[in-house]
Amino acid sequence: MMDRYTKLQMIGIYAALAVFLTFILLPFFEMFMASLRPLEHLFRSPYQFWSDDFSFQAYKDMWVTVPLLGRYIFNSIFIASAVTSITMVFVVPAAYAYARLDFPFKSMSLAIFLGVNMFTGAVLLIPLYRVLRTMGLLNTYWAMIVPGVAFLIPTGIWLLRSYLEKIPRELEEAAFVDGASRIYTLRRVVLPLAVPGLIVVGVAVFIGAYAQQFLFAITFNQTRELQPLPAGLYEFIGYQSVTWNEMMAAALVGVLPVMVIFLFLQKYLVAGLTAGAVKE
Amino acid sequence: MAELSAQASQTATEVRSRTLSEGLFGWLLVGPAMLFIAVIVAWPLAETIRLSFMEAGLGGEKFVGLENYQDLADSRKFHQTIVRTFYWMFLSVSLKLLLGLIGAVLLNAAIPGRALFRVLVMPPWVIPIAIGCIGWLWLYNGYFGVLSGVLMKLGIIDGPFEFLAYKTSAFYSAIVTDVWVGTPMVTLFFLAAMQGVSRDLYEAAWVDGAGRWYRFRRITIPQIMPVIVSMALLSAIWTFNSFEIIWILTEGGPRSATTTLIVDTYKVAIGNYKFGEGAARAVIIVFLLAVFSLIYLFFLNKINKRYGVK
Numbered sequence: 001m002m003d004r005y006t007k008l009q010m011i012g013i014y015a016a017l018a019v020f021l022t023f024i025l026l027p028f029f030e031m032f033m034a035s036l037r038p039l040e041h042l043f044r045s046p047y048q049f050w051s052d053d054f055s056f057q058a059y060k061d062m063w064v065t066v067p068l069l070g071r072y073i074f075n076s077i078f079i080a081s082a083v084t085s086i087t088m089v090f091v092v093p094a095a096y097a098y099a100r101l102d103f104p105f106k107s108m109s110l111a112i113f114l115g116v117n118m119f120t121g122a123v124l125l126i127p128l129y130r131v132l133r134t135m136g137l138l139n140t141y142w143a144m145i146v147p148g149v150a151f152l153i154p155t156g157i158w159l160l161r162s163y164l165e166k167i168p169r170e171l172e173e174a175a176f177v178d179g180a181s182r183i184y185t186l187r188r189v190v191l192p193l194a195v196p197g198l199i200v201v202g203v204a205v206f207i208g209a210y211a212q213q214f215l216f217a218i219t220f221n222q223t224r225e226l227q228p229l230p231a232g233l234y235e236f237i238g239y240q241s242v243t244w245n246e247m248m249a250a251a252l253v254g255v256l257p258v259m260v261i262f263l264f265l266q267k268y269l270v271a272g273l274t275a276g277a278v279k280e
Numbered sequence: 281m282a283e284l285s286a287q288a289s290q291t292a293t294e295v296r297s298r299t300l301s302e303g304l305f306g307w308l309l310v311g312p313a314m315l316f317i318a319v320i321v322a323w324p325l326a327e328t329i330r331l332s333f334m335e336a337g338l339g340g341e342k343f344v345g346l347e348n349y350q351d352l353a354d355s356r357k358f359h360q361t362i363v364r365t366f367y368w369m370f371l372s373v374s375l376k377l378l379l380g381l382i383g384a385v386l387l388n389a390a391i392p393g394r395a396l397f398r399v400l401v402m403p404p405w406v407i408p409i410a411i412g413c414i415g416w417l418w419l420y421n422g423y424f425g426v427l428s429g430v431l432m433k434l435g436i437i438d439g440p441f442e443f444l445a446y447k448t449s450a451f452y453s454a455i456v457t458d459v460w461v462g463t464p465m466v467t468l469f470f471l472a473a474m475q476g477v478s479r480d481l482y483e484a485a486w487v488d489g490a491g492r493w494y495r496f497r498r499i500t501i502p503q504i505m506p507v508i509v510s511m512a513l514l515s516a517i518w519t520f521n522s523f524e525i526i527w528i529l530t531e532g533g534p535r536s537a538t539t540t541l542i543v544d545t546y547k548v549a550i551g552n553y554k555f556g557e558g559a560a561r562a563v564i565i566v567f568l569l570a571v572f573s574l575i576y577l578f579f580l581n582k583i584n585k586r587y588g589v590k
Contacts, residue, residue: 003390010391017386020379021400024464027415028403030426034418076408090316093309103306109314116321118569120521122542123562126331126555127324150320153313182305207406214410214524219550230410234528244418251414255407262406266399270468 028252035059035249059253062246071225072232073254076210079141079228080258083148083209084202090149091156091201096186098157099164100172113154121147121215132220143220144213144228151212152205159204163197164190196268203265210258229254325566331559338553348560357536358544365520365540368455372519375459377512380466385496387467388474398471405464413528416457420444420529447537450530454538458525462518466511473507474500505583513576517569541565 005013036054063069097103098110121128128147129138137143167190175185191198217231224232233251262269332348334341352358387398404412422428422440431437443453481499490498501508523542526532532539532547539547545565549558 005389005391013386013389013391016382017397020383020386021397023460024401024404026426027412027419027460030419031415033426034424090313094313097306097309101302101306101309103303103310106306109310112322113313113317115573116317118517118573119321119325119566120523120542122521122523122546123565124321124324124328125546126549126558127327128320130327131319131324147320150317153317157313211406211408214408230408233414234410244424247414248418251411255411258406259403262402263399266402270398270402270472 031248031252035245035252037245039243039245058243058245058249061243062250062253065243065246066232066250068224068227068232069250072227072229073257075141075226075232076213076228076230076254077257079144079148079213080206080209082141082145083152084206086145086149087152087156087205087209088198088202090153091160091205092191092198093186094153095157095160095164096190098161100169110157113157116151116154117158119151121151121212125215125219129220137220139221139223139226141226144216144226147216147220148209148212152208155208156201156205160194160197160201163201164194167193199265200268200271203261203269207258207262328559328562328566331556332563334556334559336555336559341556344556348557351557352560352564361536361539361541361544364451365542368451368458368540369516369519372455372458372462372522373512373515375455376462376466376515376519377508379459379463380470380511381508383463383467384470384474385500387471398468401464401467403464404461405468409461409524410528412461413457413525416453416460417444417529420453444530445534447534450534451537454526454529457529458519458522461522461525462515466515469507469511470504473504477503506580509576509580509583513572513580516572520565520569520572541568 035058036056038053038055038057041053066072094113098106132138132143132146135142135146137146171189171193172185175189180188213228214230214234217228218234221227221231229250233247233254331341333343333345335344335347336342383401387394387401419425419427420443422442422445425443427443428437428441431441432439441449444450477500481503482495485495485499520540521542522540523546526538526540526543527546530538532543541561542565545558545561548554548561
């Protein structure tokens with residue numbers, strides 16, 4: 001049939017995939033290999049692909065060398081979770097309004113939200129620094145949470161809106177006819193139906209929040225105990241004697257939580273995120 | 281509940297007039313998010329514009345009019361930075377789109393194991409950019425990175441090669457990392473778009489004897505064109521704004537070889553405490569991004585018309 005490949009084509013596809021995936025996975029593989037090498041062998045020249053003394057020792061030692069490592073990982077997850085919860089509180093009502101209601105300046109205000117997507121925090125750092133200072137939020141968790149929320153609200157609204165638009169309107173109309181108030185309808189009819197969409201958007205926001213911590217952390221927070229993992233690891237690069245193998249081990253362990261979440265939800269997540277890209 | 285059913289006979293419109301007006305309710309729901317954005321994004325943006333007319337630093341502020349902009353217009357270094365930024369953006373976005381398209385075609389092929397391959401593409405997109413960059417930092421190292429190691433084994437270079445130590449190699453190395461970060465998302469969106477193309481089109485073409493390449497060129501590409509355009513713009517914006525990758529790999533060096541506009545802005549404002557000069561750069565960035573978006577909307581409109589997409 002149409003989809004059948006000749007043997008040669010099959011080999012070609014697999015070979016091309018192998019090259020493509022090697023490019024994508026190479027840094028992870030390299031980080032893993034580095035984490036297994038004893039420190040004195042890391043700098044051994046000439047380069048060796050394999051040696052007999054590979055061990056998982058670094059995964060034990062890193063907790064001693066970097067006493068705050070556990071704290072960094074906790075901070076990363078805590079900040080990302082806080083950003084996600086707060087973002088969703090703002091996003092859910094707004095996305096509902098854009099999906100269902102008609103109000104003055106609707107398309108203009110939506111355009112403003114989407115315009116925020118064009119910026120990165122890096123452009124606004126100085127005034128943002130002053131705003132956070134005025135609010136007394138510098139060097140607290142909030143210094144990393146508040147800007148995180150602001151830059152994820154637009155994406156959240158955009159994703160959730162397209163999901164809510166797919167929920168049949170008739171259900172809400174029925175509730176209305178029965179005399180339910182708008183808030184009651186939103187809470188008891190729309191939200192329960194939107195749970196799968198809420199999960200997709202929530203996970204997408206969480207991944208975004210987990211990924212974007214670095215810049216805000218190095219700029220707005222000087223308190224070491226509050227640093228998220230990416231910023232915590234970055235501190236160690238500058239040191240005279242970097243225990244690279246432990247740093248690689250720490251980096252891999254640090255991304256494990258988000259990778260696990262992702263593996264469980266990847267099917268829904270990808271379908272939900274790319275829904276806007278597919279014509280119906 | 282008795283009260284609810286008693287009102288059941290009323291029409292929906294009547295009920296609506298009883299409750300909050302739709303316009304007010306809409307703003308009640310959107311308001312909090314809008315207020316948040318206003319304080320954290322819009323206000324700082326307005327401040328940035330104001331600061332760009334000031335000579336500002338840790339000491340205080342003094343109005344200098346257009347001086348900051350004038351300095352930039354006269355600076356040869358700044359011109360080079362702009363050219364470099366556009367070259368960076370153009371090269372990186374082209375590679376992301378090209379690799380994304382190839383990746384999507386491969387992952388769309390009906391072969392055993394494709395579900396697994398699709399998952400394997402995603403990690404660079406999911407993990408924090410900063411952590412991926414630590415892996416690349418290691419790869420690019422001349423003494424213990426695998427790239428230099430392999431090149432030495434193959435006899436292409438005689439000694440360790442530090443990829444990030446030379447102007448040209450640092451620039452292209454940063455591009456490779458940027459492409460690595462951006463490709464998975466582009467691939468997934470292209471893949472989703474390809475899956476949305478109706479099979480009937482392919483079958484009709486196949487019956488008529490059209491080959492694979494012909495079907496790809498005449499069906500797949502036109503059908504997913506709107507997504508290609510969207511991804512081109514989004515990638516352009518993100519690549520233009522790409523900060524962490526360059527900062528972690530090279531901090532804009534060596535000798536400014538990887539200093540793009542965004543890195544330059546950060547160095548001037550945060551590194552040297554020249555808030556006013558940094559703000560002027562930030563305003564230029566915002567202006568350029570707005571121009572991209574307008575160009576994008578123009579093209580999207582044209583393409584949607586041409587291919588008859590809603």
